[in-house]
Amino acid sequence: MKRKNNNMKPNGAKRATTRTLRTICEGQRIYRQMEKALLSADPSISGTVSMNYAISKLIANYKLAMLHLDIDVDDYMKSMIEWWEYRLLHEDAAEKIPFDEFVATTIENNPF
Numbered sequence: 001m002k003r004k005n006n007n008m009k010p011n012g013a014k015r016a017t018t019r020t021l022r023t024i025c026e027g028q029r030i031y032r033q034m035e036k037a038l039l040s041a042d043p044s045i046s047g048t049v050s051m052n053y054a055i056s057k058l059i060a061n062y063k064l065a066m067l068h069l070d071i072d073v074d075d076y077m078k079s080m081i082e083w084w085e086y087r088l089l090h091e092d093a094a095e096k097i098p099f100d101e102f103v104a105t106t107i108e109n110n111p112f
Contacts, residue, residue: 034058039098043105 038054041047059077066073088096 035098039102041102043102043109045106045110048106 038051041050063073063077
């Protein structure tokens with residue numbers, strides 16, 4: 001006899017919601033690790049070059065790996081970056097603070 005799960009929403013919505021929340025939490029954990037690594041760079045122009053080197057190489061590796069799964073991430077990444085830029089500018093400004101502080105220190109250390 002099949003056991004009825006009273007917690008299930010139609011069409012497995014509860015499982016999808018739980019999976020989505022887990023995915024977001026895992027994404028946030030990865031983001032925090034990458035943020036910490038990026039912000040560990042020397043707050044200087046050469047530090048920003050190092051940050052660019054690291055993030056561009058990570059993105060390139062990610063894009064090439066996704067091609068093995070027949071996933072073209074260019075359009076998806078473009079729209080997600082635009083979405084995050086909007087959120088960081090209008091809703092989640094506190095998330096920008098560590099990077100803004102890094103830039104301020106870089107400017108102090110390297111007056112233009």
